[in-house]
Amino acid sequence: MSPIIIKTIQFFLSLSILIVLHELGHFIPAKYFKTRVEKFYLFFDVKFSLFKKKIGETEYGIGWLPLGGYVKISGMIDESMDKEAMAEEPKEWEFRSKPAWQRLIIMLGGVTVNFILAVAIFIGLAFAYGEQYISNDGLKDGVWVTDSTLGDALGVQTGDKFLDIDGKKVEKLQTIPYELVYGEKFTIERNGNKINKEVPVDFIETISDNRDQAQFIKPRLPFVxxxxxxxxxxxxxxxxxxxxxxxxxxxxxxxxxxxxxxxxxxxxxxxxxxxxxxxxxxxxxxxxxxxxxxxxxxxLSSAEADEQGYLKIKTTDYSFVESIPAGWNKGVKTLTDYIKGMKKIFNPDTGAYKEVGGFAAIGGMFPDTWNWPAFWATTAFISIILAFMNILPIPALDGGHVMFLLYEMVTGRKPSDKFLEYAQITGFFILIALLLFANGNDVYKWLFK
The missing domain is CATH 2.30.42.10 (PDZ domain)
Structure with missing residues (x-):
């Protein structure tokens, strides 16, 4: 089967799982607080749907436009922009009739489920597969810097030993390039001397221009x-x-x-x-x-290199109890690293905005052969991304609704329906602009890089 087809199948399977569970995060508390949910959809049903079935008061369906999904909650200004319903007197089962704290829980449900899902996947991966990595301390004679452009940009060279990045000891060889992309300073040892260095502000742009050499830090191995x-x-x-x-x-x-x-x-x-x-x-x-x-x-295989003393492979097996904190820590670290990356995106000097990608970039994260551990690890990472992106204070996203609800809870004044309607429209255009920019970046990279 073609690698592109395999990636596409994984992408839609992952996206479907994440969307359904995200919307379930809104659906469950809405039902718990006796709020009517009119629709529960995977993908958007603009004009028509591929499948729909009404059970009770809720219509469940699959839309044809795979840009996300939604639950339509009665009495809430959302993607449907149902002005007629909002013009009527509030009903007790409507979202707008519920206390602010209940509405806040309903709106936070999606991102909460996304983060919990990522942690649950990391826990499962830790329990099922453990963790294996090349120990940075076990390298016999430092690292091999395979790309001189990236090495020169950082001021590192073959034979250097990485000691810490942003004050944190480097444990795993494989994570060094990743940590450097999001880091600010690091320490190396060269010929017995410790040297402190700073990651160039535009290093993300440099590594983007040399993406084929992104894994430019490797162990030094003999010519066998x-x-x-x-x-x-x-x-x-x-x-x-x-x-x-x-x-x-x-x-x-x-x-x-x-x-x-x-x-x-x-x-x-x-x-x-x-x-x-x-x-x-x-x-x-x-x-x-x-x-x-x-x-x-x-x-020379890693196992053979380990046997011959060129590197040290460390393997950690987790019991179920031990996998819980390991999965939690992995989830928190993934989120904090992503936040670091987002900060760099909003700094034009880093050039990180050029790395913003759309559906093609997300699909490209999946392996080109079917690999369940890699699939679930990628799904967990995307779930973290969805959690963070949805909590951004942009109208039309969960974070926008949360922002207005917090304003209401602090001031005691609820924004008018007309204001929320205009905010929803504004947020929608912001999202369309971001969508066009991200996917435009994908097209540009495909055509010119």
């Missing part, structure tokens, strides 16, 4: 042959799988990052090399192509 293709120019040079390069053209090498510059300097030539095989050093000759390639497949 894993396979010799039949069409390799070195197929008959005497190499064998498992050979470890220790010298090229008279220059000692211990890591892959030391090999590639030598190949570049000697491209198109034949050089002397020394490989280690079963503890013995064997001299051979290697043909380097004009593209600075040896025509060999190289690689």
């Amino acid at each position: 042959i894993s396979q010799i293709p039949e069409d390799s120019q070195n197929e008959a040079s005497g190499f064998e799988p498992g050979d470890v390069f220790t010298s090229i053209s008279g220059t000692p090498v211990a890591y892959q990052d030391q090999v590639f510059p030598i190949l570049e300097a000697n491209k198109g030539t034949t050089v002397n090399v020394i490989v280690k095989r079963n503890g013995e050093e064997i001299p051979l000759k290697a043909n380097i192509s004009e593209e600075a390639k040896l025509g060999l497949l190289i690689g």
